[in-house]
Amino acid sequence: MACKRGALIVLEGVDKAGKTTQCQKLVQALRRKGHPAEMMRFPDRTTTIGKMISAYLENQSELSGQTVHLLFSANRWELVPLIKKKLEQGTTLVVDRYAFSGVAFTSAKPGFSLHWCKQPDVGLPKPDLVLFLQLSPAEAALRGHFGMERYEKSSFQCAVQQQFKHLMEDETVNWKVIDASMNVEDVHKDITEHSLNAINIAQNLPLGELWQ
Ligand code: 2DT
Numbered sequence: 061m062a063c064k065r066g067a068l069i070v071l072e073g074v075d076k077a078g079k080t081t082q083c084q085k086l087v088q089a090l091r092r093k094g095h096p097a098e099m100m101r102f103p104d105r106t107t108t109i110g111k112m113i114s115a116y117l118e119n120q121s122e123l124s125g126q127t128v129h130l131l132f133s134a135n136r137w138e139l140v141p142l143i144k145k146k147l148e149q150g151t152t153l154v155v156d157r158y159a160f161s162g163v164a165f166t167s168a169k170p171g172f173s174l175h176w177c178k179q180p181d182v183g184l185p186k187p188d189l190v191l192f193l194q195l196s197p198a199e200a201a202l203r204g205h206f207g208m209e210r211y212e213k214s215s216f217q218c219a220v221q222q223q224f225k226h227l228m229e230d231e232t233v234n235w236k237v238i239d240a241s242m243n244v245e246d247v248h249k250d251i252t253e254h255s256l257n258a259i260n261i262a263q264n265l266p267l268g269e270l271w272q
Contacts (some may be wrong), residue, residue, distance in 0.1 A: 062151055063149070064149040064263035064264070065147050065148055065262065065263060065267065066095075066096065066097070066146065066147045066149070066150050066151040066152035066153060066155075066259070066262070067147075067152045067187050067188040067189065067255070067258045067259045067261075067262035067263075068090055068147060068152075068153050068155065068185055068186070068187045068262075068267070069086070069152060069153065069154050069155065069157055069170060069187065069189045069191070069255050069258060070155045070157070070158040070160070070187040070189070070190045070191070071083050071154070071155070071157070071191050071193060071251075072157060072158065072160045072161060072164075072190060072192050072193070072224065072242060073192055073193030073195065073262065074161060074193070074195060074197070074200060074217050074220055074221050074224070074226075075200065075206060075211075075217055076193075076195065076200040076203045076204070076206075077133065077193035077194070077195040077200070077240040077245065078164075078193060078240055079157070080101070080156055080158050080243065081103070082191075082193065082244075082245065082248060082251055083099050083154045083155075083156045084099065085145055085244075085248045085251075086101045086122075086154050086248070086251055086252060086255060087154050089248070089252050090152060090154075090252075090255065090256075090259075093256070095152055095256075095259055096149075096150055096151045096152065097151065097153070098146065098151055098153055098154070099153075099154050099155075099156065099256055100139070100143070100153055100154070100155045100156070101155065101156035101157060102132070102136055102155065102156070102157045102161070102162075103123075103132060103135050103157075104135055104139060107135065107138060107139075109131055109134050109135045109226060110135050112131055113128065113131050113132060113135060113137075116128050116210065117209045117211070118161050118210075118262060119206075119208075119209075119210055119257075120207060125166060125169050125171075125172060126175045128166075129162065129166040129172075129177065129180070130180055132162045132166075133159070133162060133180035133181050134158060134180075136158065136162070136181065136184055138152075139186070140148075140184065140185060143185050144185060144267070145226065147185070147204070148180070148268060152255075152259055154255075155187070158184075158187060158190075159178075159181035159184055159270060159271075160190060162180075162181060163177040163178050163181070163223065163227060164223040164224045164227060165211060165220055165223075166220060167223045168216060168219035168220045168222070168223050173204070174223070174226055178271055181270060181271065182269075182270065182271045182272050183269045183270065183271075183272055184191060184267075184269070184270045185267055185269070185270070186233075186267065186268035186269055186270040187224075187233070187234070187258075187270075188234060188258045188261065188262040188265075189234050189236060189254060189255065189258035190233055190234060190235050190236070190239050191236050191254060191255075192224065192235055192236070192237045192238065193222060193238050193240035193247070194237050194238060194239055194240055194241075195240040195241055197214055197217055197218050197221065198243075199241050200214075200217065203252045205222060209266060211271055221222040225234065232271070233270075238250050238254075
């Protein structure tokens with residue numbers, strides 16, 4: 061008999077919300093409970109496309125908004141065979157950012173509609189759960205200075221937060237909002253509870269396709 065599939069769990073949120081820390085802690089907790097789990101992150105800067113994205117984010121290259129948007133999406137599509145293989149093998153994937161960051165960041169730029177931004181990612185493997193780590197721009201600022209990368213400015217982050225709000229109105233996606241202003245362990249507890257629930261449900265369902 062084929063083994064039960066793993067769940068696709070995505071963590072999203074603005075900078076400083078603690079996504080990466082929480083992804084790592086979640087993978088460890090799931091493994092301890094006997095669920096095979098691995099972490100992925102987007103952009104994956106190790107591929108050829110990922111290196112072009114990385115140069116852009118580090119301000120070492122200039123690309124039009126359209127070009128970099130499509131590169132971010134291509135960076136997800138190039139990993140789809142691996143994502144599907146892992147899920148089919150029963151491994152749960154904990155993903156640090158996905159298409160929602162793709163849409164929120166590009167549509168926060170002038171002249172980009174949500175509709176246009178979503179199109180390249182239509183049909184990607186649909187996450188079984190999207191955890192949005194909610195942190196106000198004021199609280200994010202208290203957690204220290206932003207880094208030097210292209211999008212790390214508080215005015216742009218506010219615009220991104222607004223776009224995430226619009227994306228969360230879409231009820232075809234299983235969003236769970238997590239209060240990221242709590243301490244690391246309480247946030248972790250919430251995230252783990254939602255994830256275990258999603259793993260249970262996903263194992264009996266086929267993998268969906270995003271935004272279609
Ligand atoms: P990290 O700091 O998490 O490496 O993210 N971004 C990310 C986009 O603009 N589009 C996307 O599709 C994705 C996945 C968010 C680097 C920056 O890249 C942005 C922050």
